[in-house]
Amino acid sequence: MSYKKSLLSVYQTLLDLYGYQNWWPIDAEYHRLIGTDPREEIVISAVLTQNTSWKNVEKALENIKRYGILSLEFIRSSDEKTIQELIRPAGFYRLKAQRLKEVAVFLNPVDKVKHVKRQDLLKVKGIGRETADVILLYAGERLHFVVDKYTQRFMERFYGIKGNYESLKHFFEEHLPKDIKIYKEFHALIDEHAKKYCRSSPICKDCPLKDVCISASPSF
């Protein structure tokens, strides 16, 4: 039998299951050695990961670190063609080189992430709702919940909530404590769970949440 678990208890359950994910991943040692700002890696990787596997993003980040500098100033001062070649493994490389240029110019200095309005961030070409919220939450330490494809899929299956981006974002922000750590980890935990069980072709049979999910039938 299924019932509606509170959003916070879903978070607790996922946290118990998978542990802290420590998103957004950054190479702290690199930035300590080079003297660059770790927040700039978050901004760059947020653009690179658009509809792209993290594995491919990592290859691009390694290229930038090896042949350039993982910073927004490097993006600003480098030839766009050079950036294209470095980030090629991340896919959509011509498009993303352009987007990196735009955001690097806009977020100058990067400390702007602390006070920039979401509305203004969304005006930057290549920065949509999810990328904006990733930048605001993970680089700016600001209370913006990140909704992605996984989150939409999970919420539709688990709660039967469909909704557009803004309504889902609002749902999370209304039903969770105003806690940056919870926002960061919950988003990561949903992604982890969606990769393991709540896939496009869901594996409900072994899903740890099957008893509290409204769409998981015991017959699955």
Added chain:
DNA sequence: CCCCAGGGACATT
């Protein structure tokens, strides 16, 4: 061969 991956801009209906 297929489908999918930590989306977004732009056009069409």
Added chain:
DNA sequence: AATGTCCATGGG
């Protein structure tokens, strides 16, 4: 407002 198409590499 909802849906379709394009962008592109790499892995399963």
